[in-house]
Amino acid sequence: MAKIKDVAKYVKSKNAGPFWTTLEIYCETFEDYRIISQSKHLTKETVARLYDTDAEAVKMFYLENLKVVKISYPRKKPQGHKYERDMHSGQQYVLIANVEI
Amino acid sequence: MKSCKVLMPIGALGGGINPVSFENGMNMKPDVIAIDGGSTDSGPAYLATGASKYSRAMLKHDLEIAVIGGIKANIPVLVGSCSTCGTDSTVDLCAEIVVEIMAEQGLKGKVAKVYSQQSPDLVKQKWDDGKIKPLGGAPDITRETFDDCDNIVALMGSEPFIEAINQGADVVLCGRTTDTAIMAAVPLMMGCDPAAAWHGAKIAECGSQCTDGAGGDGVFLIVDEEGFYVKPLQEGVHCTPYTVSAHLMYENADPFKLVEPSGVIMAGDATYEQVDDVTVYVTGTKFEHTRQYSMKLEGARASGHQAITLVGIADELVLKDPDTWMNNLVNHVDQYVKQTGIPETDYSYDIRAYGYNGVVNWPKDYDYPMPREIGVMLTVTAKTEEIAIQITKTFNPFLLHFPADFKKQLPSFAFAFSPSHVYKGQTYEFMLNHIVEIDDPLELVKFEYIDVK
Numbered sequence: 001m002a003k004i005k006d007v008a009k010y011v012k013s014k015n016a017g018p019f020w021t022t023l024e025i026y027c028e029t030f031e032d033y034r035i036i037s038q039s040k041h042l043t044k045e046t047v048a049r050l051y052d053t054d055a056e057a058v059k060m061f062y063l064e065n066l067k068v069v070k071i072s073y074p075r076k077k078p079q080g081h082k083y084e085r086d087m088h089s090g091q092q093y094v095l096i097a098n099v100e101i
Numbered sequence: 102m103k104s105c106k107v108l109m110p111i112g113a114l115g116g117g118i119n120p121v122s123f124e125n126g127m128n129m130k131p132d133v134i135a136i137d138g139g140s141t142d143s144g145p146a147y148l149a150t151g152a153s154k155y156s157r158a159m160l161k162h163d164l165e166i167a168v169i170g171g172i173k174a175n176i177p178v179l180v181g182s183c184s185t186c187g188t189d190s191t192v193d194l195c196a197e198i199v200v201e202i203m204a205e206q207g208l209k210g211k212v213a214k215v216y217s218q219q220s221p222d223l224v225k226q227k228w229d230d231g232k233i234k235p236l237g238g239a240p241d242i243t244r245e246t247f248d249d250c251d252n253i254v255a256l257m258g259s260e261p262f263i264e265a266i267n268q269g270a271d272v273v274l275c276g277r278t279t280d281t282a283i284m285a286a287v288p289l290m291m292g293c294d295p296a297a298a299w300h301g302a303k304i305a306e307c308g309s310q311c312t313d314g315a316g317g318d319g320v321f322l323i324v325d326e327e328g329f330y331v332k333p334l335q336e337g338v339h340c341t342p343y344t345v346s347a348h349l350m351y352e353n354a355d356p357f358k359l360v361e362p363s364g365v366i367m368a369g370d371a372t373y374e375q376v377d378d379v380t381v382y383v384t385g386t387k388f389e390h391t392r393q394y395s396m397k398l399e400g401a402r403a404s405g406h407q408a409i410t411l412v413g414i415a416d417e418l419v420l421k422d423p424d425t426w427m428n429n430l431v432n433h434v435d436q437y438v439k440q441t442g443i444p445e446t447d448y449s450y451d452i453r454a455y456g457y458n459g460v461v462n463w464p465k466d467y468d469y470p471m472p473r474e475i476g477v478m479l480t481v482t483a484k485t486e487e488i489a490i491q492i493t494k495t496f497n498p499f500l501l502h503f504p505a506d507f508k509k510q511l512p513s514f515a516f517a518f519s520p521s522h523v524y525k526g527q528t529y530e531f532m533l534n535h536i537v538e539i540d541d542p543l544e545l546v547k548f549e550y551i552d553v554k
Contacts, residue, residue: 016354018141018531019238024350052462057238061356066347072354074238080144082405082482082528083451085460087144094461 004042005097007032013093018079021051021089022072023096033067039101042069050095052076071096104325105288106131107301110167110334111319112308114138114180114195115155118163122318122334127170129321133287134171136163137280137306138195139182141399141531142352149251149401149529153184153191160184161198165206168199168272172208178272179262179283187277188252189218195274196551203553210271215262216547217255217276217396221247223545224398224537232538233398237354239534250400250532257396258362260542262286268550277399279361280306288324296388299366301329303359304348304383311348314338328384330376340381342373362397362542364390393538396545400533405482408489410500410522413515414454415474418505423457423475430503437495448483448492477514486524493522 005011009028016022027033036042048055053073061070077084086092108131110118115138126134143154153160164180171178184191196214203210224247227233235242247253254277263286265273275283284302289295301322304311309318312333320340323330331340349368350356357369367387374382419426431452439445453459456475463469479496483489500521502511539545 014352015142016352017534018145019236019240019534020354022350022352022354050464059354063350063356066343066350068347068350070350070356078240078531079141080146080401080528080530082407082449082530083480085453085462088142091460095463098467 001100003097004036004099004101007035007101008097011093011097013089013091015079015089016072019074020072021075021092022070023093025069025096027067030067033064036101037062037069041099041101046099047071047073047096050099051092102326103292104323105133105291105293107284107287107305107322107324108134109136109284109305109308109319109322110134111136111163112306112310112316113140114163115153115159115184116163116317117159118166119318119335120166123166123170125334126319126321127174131176131321132291133177133179134167135179135284135286136167137182137283138180139185139187139277140280143185145401145529145531148186148188148254148399148531149403151186151188151190151252153194155184157194157198160195161202164195164198165202168202169206169208172210172271177266177270177287179275179286180273181275181278181280181283183274183276186252187217187254187275189216189276192216192274192276199272199274200551200553208553210553211269212551212553213265213268213270213273214549214551215257215265215273215275216549217257217545219253219255219398219545221250221253224253227537233535234538236397236534236536240532242533242535246532247400249402251402253398253400253533255396255398255537255545256362257546258282258542259286259289261546261548263290264543265548266290268548270550279397281359281361284322293324294326294328296366296386297327297329297383298324299359299361299388300368300371300383300386301331303366304331304345307348307351309333309335309338310351311345312338312340313344328382330380330382332380339379342375342381345381345383346371346373362394364388394540394542395536395538398533398535398537399531401529401531403527404530405484405528406486406489406524407526407528408481408493408522408524410479410493410496411517412477412500412521413474413517414477416505416512416514418509420471420475423454426503426505427452427454427477430499433503434496434499438492441491441495443488443491448481448488450479450481450492452477452479482528490522490524497521
């Protein structure tokens with residue numbers, strides 16, 4: 001089964017302030033965007049499970065003009081927390097990129 | 102039609118302004134030079150210690166180009182969030198450098214120092230008055246949290262820049278501001294469309310990140326009464342409707358709405374039009390003034406002493422199942438740590454394996470190829486340096502020899518250093534994600550002026 005990373009042009013993650021992480025899934029074509037944005041597996045619950053956060057707090061945005069699905073979630077440990085692993089959240093995209101659509 | 106030209110020579114002060122790009126910008130006759138100097142992106146240590154992330158030499162490099170250019174052209178130079186965290190100490194650092202440059206260059210002018218660091222007592226008063234509210238994802242705090250912070254800053258809007266310019270300042274060095282307030286200030290002052298000023302400022306605040314170039318350079322903004330134009334400073338680089346609209350998402354949790362002290366930028370209906378090879382014109386943004394002015398608060402503190410030990414492992418018995426090895430090791434050593442008699446509230450530790458689960462919290466069932474090597478890092482956080490080091494020492498013989506299989510020969514894993522531990526100083530944490538409601542945008546702001554003659 002295809003994964004998000006196989007269909008998307010690229011996927012990235014970044015901190016949005018010290019307490020949130022934001023993920024962006026960029027698509028090359030509207031068809032690819034449609035496949036990803038309509039996937040039953042790309043849900044707030046999936047995000048909550050992967051990133052150990054509260055599904056109700058997850059925000060999902062569908063930016064059709066840009067062919068981007070953007071997802072923001074409150075991070076489990078804030079930026080700089082004593083056992084936080086990824087200061088700029090720049091590597092966290094890998095988990096969402098590996099979700100099967 | 103009213104219009105205002107803003108030169109943003111770089112995304113962050115201290116990143117190294119390109120003199121050629123700067124000259125390209127100056128040739129377009131800007132009304133102001135605006136530079137963002139800070140962010141919380143590099144973590145809480147800078148705010149907690151009031152330190153700059155950038156070297157003094159690089160700050161001087163960039164300030165020299167901007168200040169000489171601005172004063173000679175008789176246009177204001179605005180710097181927001183001076184040197185990373187925008188505490189009073191970092192405003193003073195930038196001011197010291199600017200005065201030094203002006204003396205060296207024989208330049209005259211008025212330098213404004215604009216402070217927005219807050220005393221815990223004042224913030225506690227606001228708390229008692231019910232003026233402090235949490236933002237989404239905010240940590241739970243109490244009245245005492247403000248005393249726990251080593252430094253607290255309030256993010257200023259455009260008003261303090263405008264006030265300093267009205268007082269005749271040639272160079273305005275502000276403590277913590279919103280990223281956008283710096284670029285929006287002069288367009289707002291000159292009567293341009295507020296929605297275009299704020300949206301344009303957001304697009305421009307990271308410099309050339311809104312272009313198809315690699316970043317690290319600057320952009321030029323022209324705000325008028327209906328929209329804004331944005332174009333790169335560097336030759337061979339382009340702004341396109343795609344690069345400009347996509348940049349609105351950058352580092353924002355919400356791509357359509359951006360909250361500023363005086364209102365909310367609503368960019369959902371904006372239209373982006375390519376007007377020449379390199380320039381995009383943006384219209385249709387809305388700015389909703391909020392009835393209540395508010396400033397975001399940031400606070401950080403030192404939260405313990407840390408020591409780390411890193412050990413390299415190529416042993417295939419460990420690599421087959423690093424989780425089990427690390428769990429067994431921790432369970433085994435924890436009994437010895439407890440026997441040291443150090444109160445459990447005075448320390449904690451974490452172990453992770455770079456090359457396996459160093460940076461991402463992989464699902465249990467994730468199928469992965471066996472790595473060639475892993476670097477197992479023990480991080481100890483403790484009340485004192487001595488406790489942190491003692492706990493890494495308690496772990497030392499086990500990080501060196503703990504077998505994956507007790508029936509086999511005793512392994513020795515690879516320390517790179519002697520001593521094997523590193524005391525890495527204090528660790529720091531962000532404490533606040535809150536706003537304070539105020540009636541006057543300048544209430545929590547202090548101004549000082551230096552006349553350089």
